[in-house]
Amino acid sequence: xxTTAKYQSVYSLRKAYNSLLVSWQKADSHQLINTRLLDExxxxxxxxxxxxxxxxxxxxRLIYIEEQIVKLKAYLVDFKRFKEQTIAFFxxxxxxxxxxxxxxxxxxxxxxxxxxxIQTQAKQLFDDFxxxxxxxxxxxASVDLLxxxxxxxxxxxxxxxxxxxxxxxxxxESLMPDxxxxxxxxxxxxxxxxxxxxxxxxxxxxxxxxxxxxxxxxRKGVHPLEKPLNRLRAALKAPSRANxxxxxxxxxxxxxxxxxxxxxxxxxxxxxxxxxxxxxxxxTQVSIIVNKMATHTVKANAKGVFLFKTIELEFGSNKIQYYxxxxxFLQQRYPVLHLNVITDYLFMGLHDPLTQKAFEQDExxxxxxxxxxHNFMYxxxxxxxxxxxxxxxxxxxxxxxxxxxxxxxxY
Numbered sequence: 001x002x003t004t005a006k007y008q009s010v011y012s013l014r015k016a017y018n019s020l021l022v023s024w025q026k027a028d029s030h031q032l033i034n035t036r037l038l039d040e041x042x043x044x045x046x047x048x049x050x051x052x053x054x055x056x057x058x059x060x061r062l063i064y065i066e067e068q069i070v071k072l073k074a075y076l077v078d079f080k081r082f083k084e085q086t087i088a089f090f091x092x093x094x095x096x097x098x099x100x101x102x103x104x105x106x107x108x109x110x111x112x113x114x115x116x117x118i119q120t121q122a123k124q125l126f127d128d129f130x131x132x133x134x135x136x137x138x139x140x141a142s143v144d145l146l147x148x149x150x151x152x153x154x155x156x157x158x159x160x161x162x163x164x165x166x167x168x169x170x171x172x173e174s175l176m177p178d179x180x181x182x183x184x185x186x187x188x189x190x191x192x193x194x195x196x197x198x199x200x201x202x203x204x205x206x207x208x209x210x211x212x213x214x215x216x217x218x219r220k221g222v223h224p225l226e227k228p229l230n231r232l233r234a235a236l237k238a239p240s241r242a243n244x245x246x247x248x249x250x251x252x253x254x255x256x257x258x259x260x261x262x263x264x265x266x267x268x269x270x271x272x273x274x275x276x277x278x279x280x281x282x283x284t285q286v287s288i289i290v291n292k293m294a295t296h297t298v299k300a301n302a303k304g305v306f307l308f309k310t311i312e313l314e315f316g317s318n319k320i321q322y323y324x325x326x327x328x329f330l331q332q333r334y335p336v337l338h339l340n341v342i343t344d345y346l347f348m349g350l351h352d353p354l355t356q357k358a359f360e361q362d363e364x365x366x367x368x369x370x371x372x373x374h375n376f377m378y379x380x381x382x383x384x385x386x387x388x389x390x391x392x393x394x395x396x397x398x399x400x401x402x403x404x405x406x407x408x409x410x411y
Contacts, residue, residue, distance in 0.1 A: 010048045021266045027076045034132025118149045205329040258324040270344035272408035276308040285325040312405040347376040353390045354381035372396035
């Protein structure tokens with residue numbers, strides 16, 4: 001039986017993939033799931049886009065990638081169920097631990113086999129998602145089993161747990177090392193218990209911001225953050241997850257969020273070198289980290305607008321983290337801008353000024369670009385012109401090759 005692809009063109013498949021990226025971002029806003037397979041699919045689609053003329057290969061690859069997209073959508077559904085239910089359960093348990101005596105907790109069976117099994121099963125599933133074990137046998141069934149455990153454990157308050165004996169061995173065969181509820185929740189981002197490291201960052205940020213409010217008071221004015229900072233100070237005196245989180249959420253309402261306006265997230269661009277613009281709190285510094293390597297920093301103007309000029313990207317998939325130097329503590333993870341760069345040969349359709357020959361794509365190693373007039377020409381045309389630009393009346397002697405970011409800038 002021959003399988004027919006639902007997406008009859010690479011273009012429609014690209015749209016389906018971009019839709020998957022949006023769903024992925026919504027389901028995993030804290031970037032917990034390993035994106036290895038997602039990145040591999042992106043590269044395969046790029047290959048298809050460059051070889052659309054090979055119809056016999058194209059249809060087979062369309063079908064394969066379509067199947068992967070369908071599987072990943074189902075995978076995201078399982079992850080969303082897992083995340084929502086386990087976070088709700090552990091937050092409820094955390095609250096109970098803060099309000100219930102140890103003896104009462106033992107009486108109602110808080111530390112019984114249900115809780116222990118839930119903790120182990122949840123940790124194993126989390127490790128599977130984080131490591132990118134996408135098609136591991138039993139993922140969906142394991143989530144179902146975990147939710148059944150959670151539902152059973154909810155009866156501990158009435159001290160009438162239903163008859164349901166957790167198995168001695170959970171669905172996954174290999175067990176990861178034990179993890180405390182606190183460590184597990186720490187990994188889940190904004191809803192997590194704040195670990196010592198993050199709490200230290202929050203405290204330092206509080207003192208820095210408090211200094212600004214004191215300076216404003218000396219100037220006989222009231223800083224707009226004074227009220228939310230007082231609330232944060234009260235929460236930090238006896239830090240608990242709920243109090244600190246609520247104080248940070250309250251503080252966030254007074255702070256202009258750091259966002260990137262252009263280019264848009266998950267967009268495809270043709271420029272290998274481009275400008276990045278956004279908005280944040282006025283007169284504060286913002287940094288971006290391009291593909292976990294190059295870091296760039298600028299200062300926003302009085303209106304909160306910032307601009308990163310001529311940022312060099314890689315062909316294919318790019319991930320750009322960004323954060324505000326003062327207010328990054330409001331998030332446990334830096335947000336990420338995803339960009340896909342496709343090759344745009346700016347010299348195609350142009351002619352060498354000396355030979356008047358049209359440039360060809362596979363001649364890129366022979367082509368240079370003038371740093372002054374920005375025109376393209378063959379390197380031997382420069383030699384013929386005694387090292388000067390071959391364009392009349394230019395007379396410049398500095399040139400860029402394909403390895404230089406300026407070669408790809410669109411003026």
